[in-house]
Amino acid sequence: MKVLSVDYRSPDAAKLFAQSLHETGFGVLKNHPIPHHLITDTFQDWEDFFKQPSDEKLKYKFDPRLQAGYFPFRTENAKGVAQKDLKEFYHLYVWDKLPETLPNRTWEMFHAMSKLASQLLNWIEQESPPDIRKGFSMPLSDMVVNSREILLRPIHYPPLSGGEEEGAIRAAAHEDINLITLLPAATAPGLQVKDKNGKWLDVPCDPGQIIINSGDMLQMASKGYYVSTTHQVVNPMGPASRLPRYSMPLFLHPRAEVRLSEKHTAGSYLEERLREIGLLKDGVKKGNA
Numbered sequence: 001m002k003v004l005s006v007d008y009r010s011p012d013a014a015k016l017f018a019q020s021l022h023e024t025g026f027g028v029l030k031n032h033p034i035p036h037h038l039i040t041d042t043f044q045d046w047e048d049f050f051k052q053p054s055d056e057k058l059k060y061k062f063d064p065r066l067q068a069g070y071f072p073f074r075t076e077n078a079k080g081v082a083q084k085d086l087k088e089f090y091h092l093y094v095w096d097k098l099p100e101t102l103p104n105r106t107w108e109m110f111h112a113m114s115k116l117a118s119q120l121l122n123w124i125e126q127e128s129p130p131d132i133r134k135g136f137s138m139p140l141s142d143m144v145v146n147s148r149e150i151l152l153r154p155i156h157y158p159p160l161s162g163g164e165e166e167g168a169i170r171a172a173a174h175e176d177i178n179l180i181t182l183l184p185a186a187t188a189p190g191l192q193v194k195d196k197n198g199k200w201l202d203v204p205c206d207p208g209q210i211i212i213n214s215g216d217m218l219q220m221a222s223k224g225y226y227v228s229t230t231h232q233v234v235n236p237m238g239p240a241s242r243l244p245r246y247s248m249p250l251f252l253h254p255r256a257e258v259r260l261s262e263k264h265t266a267g268s269y270l271e272e273r274l275r276e277i278g279l280l281k282d283g284v285k286k287g288n289a
Helices: 013-024 036-050 054-060 105-127 130-135 216-221 238-242 266-276
Strands: 005-007 026-030 069-071 088-093 155-157 171-174 180-184 191-194 200-202 210-214 231-233 245-247 250-252
Touching: 005 013, 013 026, 013 105, 013 210, 036 088, 036 105, 036 155, 036 245, 054 069, 105 180, 105 250, 216 266
Parallel strands: 005 026
Antiparallel strands: 026 210, 069 088, 088 155, 155 245, 171 231, 180 210, 180 250, 191 200, 191 231
8 A cells, every 4th residue: 555645836736646445445645735834833832722721612612513522531432432532622614703812823723724735626526437427416616605514623642651442543544434534644653544454553643734635425435445544542551652743634524415326425424424523422413613
């Protein structure tokens, strides 16, 4: 399994990126247009937020119906996994408000990543075989126009205490729900992907790179041509276990009414998956503001 590192400025970038996504479900983009200082400064803003006392963070505790706000430590589990992930995180949508302590830099990051993500969807569509392209209910980039489901998720993985529940890791093996995910290189290693032989491979954590992976919705819409690859974040060993890790994925979701398959719209599939990972309880219907 070879995840390609693609130079955004290369004339064959679109072809190589789509090839990597088709063959592995992942691609790495370098020399991309998002300023490095914007990424590092936004990481620092959210590190400051997560360092606040719990009672301050709980002022922004998530709304179960909207799925927006602060999700405390050990809220989420991967599909089919009993143990909760060792992380806390925040869900920010375009219609939401930032916590009062954060500068507007996060919105600059949100919009820069969303713009790049839309361009990558265009790359995927233009490089897809004609029969796959014809199967989309509409152009991929049109699926996300005015979507209120696009989600920025700053994540904090605290240092390990040594008393963690047996089998619990920072993010158990899972596939993403959405079309594609953009992940600026995290502040520490730990991300792994599973190859076709079931072997776990480390994903590079090089500053200046953005990791992109296809999600279940793209796999569904492309009838499996773009694979949604299983990945996880493992617990560090030795001195690294005493250090935190921060990441900041952007999940590119279509509008709720977009048809992905005969069985599912984007909205119906999202609700199904949110229930499976413990974020949406039975009897509660996903909505937005």
